[in-house]
Amino acid sequence: MLGLMQDRPLLISSLIEHAAQYHPRREIVARTVEGGTHRTNYAEVERRARRVANALASLAVAFSDRVGTLAWNTHRHLELYFGVSGTGAILHTVNPRLFPEQIEYIINHAEDKVLFFDITFAALVQQLAPKLKSVRHFVAMTDRAHMPAIDLPNLLCYEDLIAAQSEDYAWPEFDERSASSLCYTSGTTGNPKGVLYSHRSTVLHSLMECAPDTFGVNSAMCLLLAVPMFHANAWGMPYATAMVGAKLVMPGPHLDGQSLYELMRDEGVTFSQAVPTVWLMLFQYLDQHPEIDIKDVGVKTIGVGGAATPRSMIERLERDFGAEYVQGWGMTETSPIGVIGRLLPKHAALSGEEQTSVKLKAGRAVWGVGLKIVGEDGKALPHDGVAYGHLHVRGPWIAGSYFKGEGGPVLDEDGWFPTGDIATIDPDGYVQLVDRAKDVIKSGGEWISSIDLENTAVGHPAVQEAAIIAAHHPKWQERPLLLAVKRPGQNITREELLSYLSQRVAKWWVPDDVVFVEQLPHTATGKLLKSKLREQFRDYRLPTA
């Protein structure tokens, strides 16, 4: 017997409609690619999203057609978020930091019909255009005065395009399981694969982002959106903020420390999230400006995810910013909420340092995300905080397969998604990431966490960045090799660094060698590109070998 409640689909259009009706004048602030700051609000974003919807119809974009974007976090990108998905077309946010060949691959693979791009990427688009077979229209996200001087026959101007449209548009209703947006993984190995979100998954995920046990998104909040909108939908925040009418501050192309600081200071930002590298850039700016007391800006909560956070970062965010630090673990494939690192009531009794140790874990299970760790044999391991294995997850906002079936059937026998991460889970549900399965060092049957070693190495004041990769060893199969970048003006020897490490990690974890390098390669989302390092040091001969 079915219940007799109303059968209302969970649609992305309902988010912006709600914001426009009940928070019409709530501000949305964006630093633009043309220069300067643009101020708008939810009512206007929704009105212009309706114009976008009509424009898409005029460009013959049909239900489920893909519409690509190569764009920063601006109000126009936000209008596309709602305007494209609201019609039932699929918003495909392309990461402009990928290699041009990857961008070409992704757009062709997605078969984008229209490509919206920020003028920053005009040259790139001109270069790629001949190879983008499915793209019928290129739309420069700017006004007539700032149109780029590129030569494309099918080039349109965003402001002209939508100005020519009527505001009359009623958001259609359709199956909530319909695809809403498409995002390719950042490509730490192989060709990127597409994650195809649905309206249902997006709305459920937004609801969870409002829960205080995750981020407590609410109408009084002012969010600085420092996660790019091409990175897993800016971790879902543009949807969650519309759901409650929170103020949204968008840095445009300016993710440097000074810009973020100024936006925080000027706009009353209370909450922001980003990958660790973004916070490091802000720290560097603050180091150069000791006259700034960052506490004055009044940021209440800083979320960090996408990569491990070093202890020193947590301490600085809490001490200097006076902010609450919240770690999250997630993936493009998890929308991204996987686990969230908040303390439980019982942790109130711990010392500050002990609390930080809890916060160093990736985070805890929230409702909606099932977690298990399995051994090499696929059998579930205990949640005792000690046993480690492959992390598999399940839930209504977790991917079930990739676009066009790439990578084959990815779920395990019970229907869980294998994350490729190795983790422990403690009895409270806190997940501690050991490593990516492909990065872990397999030394004589035992595993060594490259993440742990890297975090320990950067604890040394002379080390700016560190990477651990496996080097071949005749006896142990693999042994850790440390690649380190020295902090400018600092010096340190191989022996000093190894002795520093040997005082802090198990003896058999200590790397067999250290190589000092000028810089380390990164992915488009700012993570260490270990596949490249492994290639580069494939034939490295350890002194112990």
Added chain:
Amino acid sequence: MLGLMQDRPLLISSLIEHAAQYHPRREIVARTVEGGTHRTNYAEVERRARRVANALASLAVAFSDRVGTLAWNTHRHLELYFGVSGTGAILHTVNPRLFPEQIEYIINHAEDKVLFFDITFAALVQQLAPKLKSVRHFVAMTDRAHMPAIDLPNLLCYEDLIAAQSEDYAWPEFDERSASSLCYTSGTTGNPKGVLYSHRSTVLHSLMECAPDTFGVNSAMCLLLAVPMFHANAWGMPYATAMVGAKLVMPGPHLDGQSLYELMRDEGVTFSQAVPTVWLMLFQYLDQHPEIDIKDVGVKTIGVGGAATPRSMIERLERDFGAEYVQGWGMTETSPIGVIGRLLPKHAALSGEEQTSVKLKAGRAVWGVGLKIVGEDGKALPHDGVAYGHLHVRGPWIAGSYFKGEGGPVLDEDGWFPTGDIATIDPDGYVQLVDRAKDVIKSGGEWISSIDLENTAVGHPAVQEAAIIAAHHPKWQERPLLLAVKRPGQNITREELLSYLSQRVAKWWVPDDVVFVEQLPHTATGKLLKSKLREQFRDYRLPTA
């Protein structure tokens, strides 16, 4: 094209499973019907719910069969919440305060197969049993030592029943739209009608109850459940608290002021909700105990709904309790979240008194609940805070029809649910209730709000309770008649009361007469039973007539 996220149904069992796995030892405290306090936790509740599930199978309860309860807020009732719905059977919470004839009607109408009851209601059950045609088993929710001495051939003992069962049970997966629970409206007019909730509506509603813009339910919270579990699923809180693992404090049959106070003080309660009458009882207890400083208990948030809150109650909750007051409007038919009375950021600039005026409104729209007001012609009226009309609502946790089609097709042409309430909506989405459509006084084409007049009348220190009903008038069709109960030991005359009112309301709103009565009739949920008053005063002749 459908998205490629996992297809996971939203099921009530997932809530208690999550709580049991990730908040196993989080406390659930219940005052019992046998006397004393029982302490349990989510792990044990889930374990026992699995025994309940097996017990239901042993009693041949099938998917979608109704299982009735006549019970207070206790741990056993909580076990049934999850144990019954978790199997796919339908939990039917019967309001034991209804008249016996209504209870008989409801249980027969629902065709309950099994009836679980607290020993408090043993005599009632014995009396009704012969008339309850569908009930095959009666289960006294107690242990062997406390079994009531009633003579029923098919009487079972709860603790014996579940002790005989295995703990082995896997919560089944099924369509999230399946019916989960059934609750009849409280019956201010006619026969009660059944609202049939679904797993989907319940889980979505729980997610919304976690949003800070509603109640911000979270793992650190300690909730005193002062709304009966037979009143719209205790406003959904048992589900929301399980979703996040909040501590739950259940008063059992003890809703008196002293019991609530003691539970608040002893258990570290931070949040509680109830109808205004419950808070009045607590106020009366505190009046008798001036030595108590209620601020010491540290309650942070008090929710009030189900009936209008007088200004004095808000002031006292904020001043004496140091608590944040949050009004809500809802109905059994709305799960209950309709609108929630929280301030917006812009209200921070208002004076305390102006803020209270905002809080006197029923509350604001939240995502998921569509609101409109329509005139007698069914046309939508503006949200300008002035125009008033019939409030219609829409959303995934709002009823679409009643059980067995009672009352016919209830939705309006556009698929919205007519609430029977008259309201204004202001541009921020704040709903102000004018009256129930059936209670409003229609005086010569204009409407007078009985709620407003009643709230004004109880502002007089000598008035304990007041009810306004329509009395027939030859010229104006209807004019207000005030029925008032004097506060013990206080005196006031008809003229004094009318003069008090005439200084506070529009001249043409002043009642045409006052009748002092010993007491006023109430519904089973503690609301004024105006249908009874109208009957009683049907032939009342106004002095002005």
